[in-house]
Amino acid sequence: MNNFNFYSPTHFVFGKNRESETGKYVKRFGGSKVLIHFGGGSVIKSGLLDRVKESLTKENISFTELGGVVPNPRSGLVYEGVEICKREKIDFILAVGGGSAIDSAKAIAIGALYDGDFWDFYTGKRVENALPVATILTISAAGSEGSTGSVITHEDGMLKRAANSDALRPVFSVLNPELTCSLPPFQTACGATDMMAHVLERYFTNTKDVEITDRLCEAVLLTVIKETPKALANPNDYEARANIMWAGTVAHNDICGVGREQDWSTHQIEHELSGLYDVAHGAGLAVMFPAWMKYVMKHDVMRFAQFAVRVWGCQMDFQNPENTAKEGILKFEQFLTSIGMPIRFSELGAKAEDIPTLAKTMGLGTGTLGSFVKLTTEDVTKIYELAV
Amino acid sequence: MNNFNFYSPTHFVFGKNRESETGKYVKRFGGSKVLIHFGGGSVIKSGLLDRVKESLTKENISFTELGGVVPNPRSGLVYEGVEICKREKIDFILAVGGGSAIDSAKAIAIGALYDGDFWDFYTGKRVENALPVATILTISAAGSEGSTGSVITHEDGMLKRAANSDALRPVFSVLNPELTCSLPPFQTACGATDMMAHVLERYFTNTKDVEITDRLCEAVLLTVIKETPKALANPNDYEARANIMWAGTVAHNDICGVGREQDWSTHQIEHELSGLYDVAHGAGLAVMFPAWMKYVMKHDVMRFAQFAVRVWGCQMDFQNPENTAKEGILKFEQFLTSIGMPIRFSELGAKAEDIPTLAKTMGLGTGTLGSFVKLTTEDVTKIYELAV
Incomplete structure (x- = not known):
């Protein structure tokens, strides 16, 4: 067996209806100005996004929304998210969705604390710092809700590349299996x-x-x-x-x-x-x-x-x-x-x-x-x- | 499946010779005045305690020692440890040994931040606060190096009772399997x-x-x-x-x-x-x-x-x-x-x-x-x- 470090500090909040506690956990992990990041219409249509926003509001946490993440998430939206974070002094990113929303959120979290191009970290630069990311998982697949990784596709050449760092482990992840029952x-x-x-x-x-x-x-x-x-x-x-x-x-x-x-x-x-x-x-x-x-x-x-x-x-x-x-x-x-x-x-x-x-x-x-x-x-x- | 929370933030440092990094990790987790807590002569005889002290000294971390933990660790030594912590303003407890040393260290960590009798927490009171505890494990058994629990035997009646709390998860644990090779x-x-x-x-x-x-x-x-x-x-x-x-x-x-x-x-x-x-x-x-x-x-x-x-x-x-x-x-x-x-x-x-x-x-x-x-x-x- 090789020497190793294992450090998995994500707080997992698992079970029915646990997303109603989102605000409480955002607060516990120090978020006060949140970017809610998600994909298409399903989290809106299902009412999940409303429930999450309600939970934040109950704890007097302000938020901005950025939807539009697509499968194999793209750099374009990441650049947009980074700009919002810098402009609005966002201090916490909440991904609502599957691995794509989470990976995109992680990329934004990296870019928000960096003066250069976030893509640097997907082509070799070491990630040391990122805004805290939390997740509300709606698709069981990528494992990004507890992992150190993020995979983004750059639209320039459709290159798909990964970044990895302990700084990218979500601080908490809400896992409600009910949310996955509607998956095709x-x-x-x-x-x-x-x-x-x-x-x-x-x-x-x-x-x-x-x-x-x-x-x-x-x-x-x-x-x-x-x-x-x-x-x-x-x-x-x-x-x-x-x-x-x-x-x-x-x-x-x-x-x-x-x-x-x-x-x-x-x-x-x-x-x-x-x-x-x-x-x-x-x-x-x-x-x-x-x-x-x-x-x-x-x-x-x-x-x-x-x-x-x-x-x-x-x-x-x-x-x-x-x-x-x-x-x-x-x-x-x-x-x-x-x-x-x-x-x-x-x-x-x-x-x-x-x-x-x-x-x-x-x-x-x-x-x-x-x-x-x-x-x-x-x-x-x-x-x-x-x-x- | 029942709803649950899973939060295991202990940083595990696993492998050969990893105890030489102890000072680095104590520093990373904010320790500056450490109580080293251990059992009998084996950690002294093997040279482990010296290596640990050397690693702390290298990082300019001061320490006090308290040995004497016995299997089925007793309340008497816990009271002694609590007194030392309060008197010397200890801010970090490092257990070197097996489950007994770790459980005793956790009890001291609770008592150090409490005005009453630490035993209250082993008879029903909820643990909210404790000094950070880290461990250098020498016996694979109790799992206390990553757990929320501590079991202490009170000398008054030889009652063996447990306390459990997220606050008792060690902040880091060094696991070097070589240290267990001398176990009978x-x-x-x-x-x-x-x-x-x-x-x-x-x-x-x-x-x-x-x-x-x-x-x-x-x-x-x-x-x-x-x-x-x-x-x-x-x-x-x-x-x-x-x-x-x-x-x-x-x-x-x-x-x-x-x-x-x-x-x-x-x-x-x-x-x-x-x-x-x-x-x-x-x-x-x-x-x-x-x-x-x-x-x-x-x-x-x-x-x-x-x-x-x-x-x-x-x-x-x-x-x-x-x-x-x-x-x-x-x-x-x-x-x-x-x-x-x-x-x-x-x-x-x-x-x-x-x-x-x-x-x-x-x-x-x-x-x-x-x-x-x-x-x-x-x-x-x-x-x-x-x-x-």
Whole structure:
């Protein structure tokens, strides 16, 4: 096990109707002038935004609103948010929505305390400071409600890039599973795929003897596998929604990743895809993760066999572990298909002829991507090809 | 799943040689005048205390020392610590040791900011305030390095009682598994039993549909079951020690307990035992947990069957699930025996004739204990009898 620091100070406020306490928590964490940041009409139509504003007003907290976040959130709105924060001396950002609203809020939080271009921090500069961000989560998927990360797409070239910092952990996050009951099946399944991917990027590691983290990873995967079909069959199944929602947070607050080398190459491979085609992140992951697995499986057959046995309940083939390893990947693909996810380029609307562009945009040059297996541009090309 | 709050802001600093960074973290968390609190000679003999002091000195942090904490830590030393804190205007408490040193440090931290008797908080008063506590953990067991709890034995009557509060979460905890390699086998096994018990008190619940928390509980149990025999066979197995150490923290920072009713009756039943005989807490738990299980099993046979199948790898007896449930308890007992734990009163030096005293000291009167099954004094008596 590698040395690590684990610091996850987000205060999670979980359960039915908890958004009514938003004002109380904003106050506790020192917010007095809030930017409420959200996406489209659903949080307005559902009445959620009104309830949140009412809760702020009750605590005499003033606020400004900025809506319009889109999936794969864009730099343009971030620039707008930063300007509002500076002009109106905003001291607290409240994201109401899913990972896109939260990631956009985090980017604004960084930019608000910086004189230069916030994009600097998405291209390598270290984030030291940001306004406090809190979230009211409406989509279980990204894990951004408890994570250090933010992913933004720059409209200049549609580059999708990430920033990471302890300063980006939300100070509190309200998780009310009821708010996710209205999610359409496709988005529910995309969310489940995203959280599985967050675990898998941590699970496939070269670090030996990280049993506790392995087991925690498997715990989250087993939960998502059990609960997602229930939520799809009955969207108002509160218990399934609750299990999925908390699983999504645990999947990405890094309790599943400490003490080990992590490998985020599939996310990066997917980012190019959703950057170019603007497909749903979860759907892109469903296409790319099995392809990555097939390509790297021989690097550590026994780890893939463990995945197959412990997560998918496969019987171990002791004479030929590779059969078990392959069976696990197949079961994963079958599961993705069963919840309505694409697993091939064509289902996404992606085109084989764009593969050179995708591989090139990644900008590896003569460098490599990932750690479980270090991938060259040629390897990445072959992984895209496996997904066609 | 029940509504819950989860707030675990302890900064964990995990790995080899991390205690050398102690001064840096004390400074970061605002300590300038530190009380170093520890137990007996082992932290002195091993040179750990000197290394810690050196690290504080390097950051120009002044300190006072108070050693002498004993297992099942006593009120007397707490009173002494509180007096030192008030007299010397201590602003930060650093526990170096295991759960006893940490629990004692937490009690001192409460008392230092209170004009009355700190014991008030162990007999019902709500803890709102305490000095910041940090820990350098040398024994994996109690989970106090990341928990809200503290257990102290009052010398007047040898009453063992607990206080719980978010204010008692350590601000940071250094976890260096190397420091646990010198632990004798008995203490290693006691620690493993204690962490399993922390999970089990959360696992056996009447709350339905808490799959994610169930799976996380099972993850910790499976890890402890796999790694403890390795640490016993080879005390210097760093990887086994590391897995056990982090499992102990995860077992008790409440990530395994959220969203569900918890039942701490076995801890309470054990507290009377170790209060009266001064036996090791883990050893007492090894004796009392299987007894409690046998007594309450019929309340929810399928939950015990789940425990048997998922944790102990038993084959489900679909025709008679009770057989499987019983097999799980038996496997648990066999495991405890295999790691050198007692499972009967006689092995502890406890006496059947003291059972009425044990049951009476608990002071249930006409009330009940626990939630999975609400236990009367008569039930508790029968559970003690099952352990004879």
